[in-house]
Amino acid sequence: AIDQSDIPVIMHMTCPDGVNKTVESSIAMKQVSFGAAHFWSLTGQFTKKACRADRNIPDCVENVRKNFSNFIGQKEEIEDAFEACFSDGKGEFRRMKRKKRRMKRRMKRV
Numbered sequence: 092a093i094d095q096s097d098i099p100v101i102m103h104m105t106c107p108d109g110v111n112k113t114v115e116s117s118i119a120m121k122q123v124s125f126g127a128a129h130f131w132s133l134t135g136q137f138t139k140k141a142c143r144a145d146r147n148i149p150d151c152v153e154n155v156r157k158n159f160s161n162f163i164g165q166k167e168e169i170e171d172a173f174e175a176c177f178s179d180g181k182g183e184f185r186r187m188k189r190k191k192r193r194m195k196r197r198m199k200r201v
Contacts, residue, residue: 095120102156104149106142112149119160133170135177135184151176 096119104112137148155172159165170186177184 102153104152106137106139106149108139108142110142110146114149114153116153116156118156131166133173133184135173135182137177137182138180141181148176148181 097117098120100116100118102114102116104114106112135152141148152173155169155176158172159169174184174186176182
């Protein structure tokens with residue numbers, strides 16, 4: 092079983108003007124009743140103008156992660172909160188469309 096809090100992680104963020112921000116943070120991981128975890132990535136890009144106007148603009152993205160420590164069943168809410176960081180002309184966020192994969196079954200004749 093996995094039940095550990097305060098696992099150290101490093102978040103890397105880059106503004107379009109090339110300014111990088113690295114934030115040391117931590118995550119909590121807990122196995123509830125299944126032995127698998129599902130992750131997806133969210134990607135957005137702030138505008139140069141927004142970065143110049145507010146050097147702390149990447150904190151919004153960090154706060155999304157902090158506010159949704161238990162993400163099970165909240166994918167849309169998380170994506171909406173992440174997208175809000177880029178609203179009002181601050182940047183661009185594209186929702187990733189997943190391709191459906193069909194599993195192929197192979198049967199062997201004995």
